[in-house]
Amino acid sequence: MVFPYVKALRKSPVEIGNAIGNYLVANTSTVSSFNVVQGFLNISIADSAWVDLFTSIFKDKTFGQLPDKNEVVMVEYSSPNTNKPLHLGHLRNNFLGFSVSQILAANGYKVVKTNLVNDRGIHICKSMLAYQKFGNGETPESSGLKGDHLVGKYYVEFDKHYKVEIEALKSTGLSEEDAKKQAPLLLEAQEMLLKWENGDTETVNLWKQMNEWVFAGFGQTYEKMGVSFDKIYRESETYLLGKKFVEEGLKSGVFFQKEDNSVWIDLTEEGLDQKLVLRKDGTSVYITQDMGTAELKYNDFKMSKSVYVVGNEQDYHFEVLFKIIKKLGRPYSEGNYHLSYGMVDLPSGKMKSREGTVVDADDLMQEMTDTARERTLELGKTEGFSQAEANELYHTLAMGALKYFLLKVDPKKRMLFNPEESIDFQGHTGTFIQFAHARICSILRKAHEKGIIGKTTDYHVLHEAEREVIYLLSQYPQIVADAGRELSPALISQYAYDLAKAYSRFYNEINIFNEPDKNAQQFRVAFSGIVGETIQKAMSLLGIKVPSRM
RNA sequence: GGUUCCGUAGCUCAGCUGGAUAGAGCAACAGAUUUCUAAUCUGUGGGUCACAGGUUCGAAUCCUGUCGGGAUCACCA
Numbered sequence: 001m002v003f004p005y006v007k008a009l010r011k012s013p014v015e016i017g018n019a020i021g022n023y024l025v026a027n028t029s030t031v032s033s034f035n036v037v038q039g040f041l042n043i044s045i046a047d048s049a050w051v052d053l054f055t056s057i058f059k060d061k062t063f064g065q066l067p068d069k070n071e072v073v074m075v076e077y078s079s080p081n082t083n084k085p086l087h088l089g090h091l092r093n094n095f096l097g098f099s100v101s102q103i104l105a106a107n108g109y110k111v112v113k114t115n116l117v118n119d120r121g122i123h124i125c126k127s128m129l130a131y132q133k134f135g136n137g138e139t140p141e142s143s144g145l146k147g148d149h150l151v152g153k154y155y156v157e158f159d160k161h162y163k164v165e166i167e168a169l170k171s172t173g174l175s176e177e178d179a180k181k182q183a184p185l186l187l188e189a190q191e192m193l194l195k196w197e198n199g200d201t202e203t204v205n206l207w208k209q210m211n212e213w214v215f216a217g218f219g220q221t222y223e224k225m226g227v228s229f230d231k232i233y234r235e236s237e238t239y240l241l242g243k244k245f246v247e248e249g250l251k252s253g254v255f256f257q258k259e260d261n262s263v264w265i266d267l268t269e270e271g272l273d274q275k276l277v278l279r280k281d282g283t284s285v286y287i288t289q290d291m292g293t294a295e296l297k298y299n300d301f302k303m304s305k306s307v308y309v310v311g312n313e314q315d316y317h318f319e320v321l322f323k324i325i326k327k328l329g330r331p332y333s334e335g336n337y338h339l340s341y342g343m344v345d346l347p348s349g350k351m352k353s354r355e356g357t358v359v360d361a362d363d364l365m366q367e368m369t370d371t372a373r374e375r376t377l378e379l380g381k382t383e384g385f386s387q388a389e390a391n392e393l394y395h396t397l398a399m400g401a402l403k404y405f406l407l408k409v410d411p412k413k414r415m416l417f418n419p420e421e422s423i424d425f426q427g428h429t430g431t432f433i434q435f436a437h438a439r440i441c442s443i444l445r446k447a448h449e450k451g452i453i454g455k456t457t458d459y460h461v462l463h464e465a466e467r468e469v470i471y472l473l474s475q476y477p478q479i480v481a482d483a484g485r486e487l488s489p490a491l492i493s494q495y496a497y498d499l500a501k502a503y504s505r506f507y508n509e510i511n512i513f514n515e516p517d518k519n520a521q522q523f524r525v526a527f528s529g530i531v532g533e534t535i536q537k538a539m540s541l542l543g544i545k546v547p548s549r550m
Numbered sequence: 551g552g553u554u555c556c557g558u559a560g561c562u563c564a565g566c567u568g569g570a571u572a573g574a575g576c577a578a579c580a581g582a583u584u585u586c587u588a589a590u591c592u593g594u595g596g597g598u599c600a601c602a603g604g605u606u607c608g609a610a611u612c613c614u615g616u617c618g619g620g621a622u623c624a625c626c627a
Binding site: 001003006037038039040081118120121122123235260262271272273276278279280281283285286289311312313314315316317319340342343345375376378379380381397408409410412413414415416418424425426427428429431432434435436438439442443446447490494497498501504505507508509511512513514528549550 | 552553554555556561562563564565569570574575576582585586587588589590591592607608619620621622623624625626627
C-alpha cells in the first residue's frame with residue numbers, strides 16, 4: 001500500500017510502487033517479482049525464502065513458546081455455587097479460564113489457576129433445609145446420584161415448597177413481595193444461616209456433609225472437563241475478610257460513614273454511584289469479601305496480573321472493585337482484569353435452573369460422548385483399539401467438539417446453543433482440526449515404515465498450498481502473543497482452523513509418497529510433522545487433545 | 551431512565567489498532583476416491599455490514615445520533 005507516500009513524495013501511486021518494487025527485486029533475494037495495482041504494491045516471495053522460513057521454524061525446538069517473562073499472573077475461574085450442579089454456562093467459564101491460563105503460560109508467564117468456591121450463604125442453607133426436611137437420610141450411595149446432583153435436587157425441592165407457601169400466603173391477601181419475605185421456609189433458612197454463622201454443631205456438620213458430596217461431584221466433572229486448579233479458595237474461609245480495609249479506608253477518607261453507621265464509597269466522580277461496603281450492622285457485603293480475597297491472593301502469590309473470569313452480569317461489580325482497590329492504594333492496584341463473557345442462550349431464551357431449562361454439564365458431556373461413539377463406529381479408523389483406547393478417543397472427540405464450539409466465539413459476545421441441532425462434528429469444528437492431526441500422524445507413521453526421514457532440503461519449487469501453510473506456520477508466535485494480550489482463545493481457535501484447512505487443501509492436492517523427487521518427499525514429511533505439532537500446540541492452548549488416529 | 555455490551559449471508563460466527571472484489575461453516579445445488587484416513591477437497595448461488603450523518607484519498611472498522619436486543623444500576627452473592 002503506497003498511499004501514505006503519495007503526499008510526501010508528490011508522485012503518483014504507480015511511480016512509487018514501481019520504484020519500491022524495482023529496488024526490492026534488485027537488492028534482496030526474498031522478493032522475486034512484483035506488480036502495482038490501484039495503489040497496492042504486490043510482491044512475490046521467492047520459494048527459497050519460503051523454504052528458509054520453514055527451516056527456521058523446523059529448527060526452533062521451542063517454536064510457539066514465548067520467552068520467560070518472570071512474572072506471576074493469576075487466573076481465577078469456575079467459581080461454582082455448592083448448591084447446584086454445573087451447567088452449560090459453567091462450561092464456557094471453565095473452558096475459557098483454563099484456555100486463558102494455557103495461553104498466558106505460552107506467553108512466558110508463571111500462571112496460578114484459582115477457584116473461589118461459593119460455599120456459604122442463604123442459597124446453600126436452602127438446599128440444606130430442604131434436605132433436612134425431605135431428605136430421609138438419602139446419600140449419593142443410596143440414591144445413585146452424583147453428590148452435586150443430589151444437593152441440587154434439594155435446592156429445587158426447596159423452591160417447589162417455597163412457591164407453594166407463597167401462593168398460600170397470597171391467597172390470604174398478602175402481596176407477592178410480602179409473601180416472599182414471610183414464607184416460613186425462607187424464615188427457617190435465614191435462621192439456619194444465623195446458626196451456621198454462630199457455629200451451631202448440627203448445622204455445621206450437615207453443611208460439611210453436603211459440601212463433601214458436592215465437592216466429590218464437582219471433582220468428577222472437572223476431571224471430565226479437563227480443567228484443574230492450583231489453589232482453591234472458599235468463601236466460607238474468606239467472607240469475614242476485608243473489614244480491615246473499611247477501617248483503613250475510613251481513616252484515609254476513601255470511605256465515609258452514614259448516620260446509620262453503614263459505610264460507603266463515593267464514586268460519582270468516576271461516573272459511577274455510591275456503593276455500600278459495610279452494612280449498618282457491621283457485616284460484610286460481596287464487595288467487602290472480594291477486597292479481602294484480593295489481598296489474601298496477593299499475599300499468597302505476589303502476582304503482577306490478575307484475571308477474573310466471570311460473566312458479564314458482573315461488569316459493574318468488577319469496575320467498582322478495581323476502582324476501590326486503586327483508591328486504597330494496594331500494591332496490586334494495577335493489572336486487574338475482568339474477563340467478561342456473555343451468557344450462553346438457548347433458543348427458548350435464558351437458562352433458568354428453577355424452571356428446568358438448564359443444560360446440565362454432565363448430561364451434555366455424556367451426550368456428546370455418545371454421539372462421538374456412534375460417529376466413530378460409523379466412520380472411524382480404529383482397528384486394533386482396546387476398549388479403553390476407544391473410550392478415550394470418544395471422550396477426546398466429544399470434548400474437542402464441545403470446547404471448540406464454546407471457545408471459537410469471541411468471549412464477550414453472548415452465544416446461542418441449540419440442543420436440537422446440537423454440536424457439529426463437521427465443518428468449522430474441533431473435530432475437523434483433530435481429523436487433520438490424525439491424518440498427519442498417519443502420514444508420519446507411513447513415512448516411518450518406509451524409512452523416509454523428514455528434513456529440510458533444497459526442494460525449491462513449492463506448490464501454492466505449501467506456501468500458504470508455511471505462511472500460517474510463521475504467524476503462530478504472533479497469534480500466541482495476540483491471544484495473550486487480548487486474553488482471547490477465539491484467536492487461537494480461528495488460527496488452528498485456518499492451519500488445518502490450509503493443510504487439508506495441501507493434502508488433497510499434493511501426494512507425498514508417489515512423489516518421485518526425494519527432496520520434495522522429505523521436505524513434505526518434515527512439513528507435515530511441523531503442521532501436526534503446531535496444531536497440537538494450538539489445540540492444547542484451548543485445552544483440547546488431538547488424537548493420532550480417529 | 552442512567553451506564554455498558556452487542557447488531558455482518560436463511561442460520562451460527564470471523565473480519566473491527568481504517569485499505570483492493572466483506573470471509574468461513576451449516577443448510578441448498580454440482581463435482582472429486584484403482585493413489586498417503588471422504589469426519590475431506592473443489593465449485594455455484596446467497597450481503598442496503600441495523601439506519602442516518604460526519605472525519606478521510608479510502609469506513610463493516612473511527613466519531614455523533616436514531617432504532618432493535620442483552621446485561622446492570624440491592625444493606626443478595
